Amino acid sequence: MAKPIVAIVGRPNVGKSTFFNYIIGERVSIVGDKPGVTRDRVYGEAEWRGRKFTLVDTAGLEPKSDDLIITSMREQVEIAINIADVIIFLTDIKAGITETDKEIALILKKSKKPIVLVCNKSDNFEQTSDIYEFYNLGLRRSFWSFFSKCNRYRRCIRRSI
Numbered sequence: 035m036a037k038p039i040v041a042i043v044g045r046p047n048v049g050k051s052t053f054f055n056y057i058i059g060e061r062v063s064i065v066g067d068k069p070g071v072t073r074d075r076v077y078g079e080a081e082w083r084g085r086k087f088t089l090v091d092t093a094g095l096e097p098k099s100d101d102l103i104i105t106s107m108r109e110q111v112e113i114a115i116n117i118a119d120v121i122i123f124l125t126d127i128k129a130g131i132t133e134t135d136k137e138i139a140l141i142l143k144k145s146k147k148p149i150v151l152v153c154n155k156s157d158n159f160e161q162t163s164d165i166y167e168f169y170n171l172g173l174r175r176s177f178w179s180f181f182s183k184c185n186r187y188r189r190c191i192r193r194s195i
């Protein structure tokens with residue numbers, strides 16, 4: 035069987051590249067403080083409990099306005115839906131749901147692909163109750179997980195994938 039493809043989608047600056055690098059275990063993808071630093075898709079090979087998969091960090095060019103961000107994200111999500119077997123939808127628990135997140139959720143819902151919704155930047159335990167807001171995205175049949183570059187939630191994400 036061909037290796038499954040897992041694509042990471044999400045608006046700029048939610049931490050896609052950081053997450054990708056963590057799973058791949060090397061600093062392949064570019065991480066930055068400014069939105070949109072990854073210019074193209076970056077592919078990496080990953081393995082978890084003997085299951086190999088290809089992880090894709092998607093991005094786009096640097097959109098300046100909210101409208102352009104939404105257009106570029108839409109493209110990114112469509113590409114992910116076309117190429118991936120599983121899609122990781124990364125959101126930022128500190129920022130909460132934004133218009134772009136809602137747009138992405140709408141497109142993902144229409145696809146029949148399995149979705150793993152990740153509330154990233156869950157840096158401390160108190161923040162995890164903010165996850166309830168994400169029910170408003172309507173992704174009820176998806177898997178849910180927390181992630182933070184700095185704590186134990188790193189573990190549970192691999193189980194979800």
Ligand SMILES: Nc1nc2c(ncn2[C@@H]2O[C@H](COP(=O)(O)OP(=O)(O)O)[C@@H](O)[C@H]2O)c(=O)[nH]1
Pocket residue numbers: 044045046047048049050051052053064065066067068069070071072154155156157181182183184
């Ligand atoms: N506090 C916090 N910051 C994070 C976390 N993950 C990523 N970041 C920061 O968020 C910024 C954007 O990260 P990046 O991976 O480039 O986001 P991308 O645009 O979605 O690929 C960087 O400054 C990261 O260090 C996290 O779990 N917690």
Ligand SMILES: [Mg+2]
Pocket residue numbers: 050051052064065070071072093
């Ligand atoms: Mg990036």
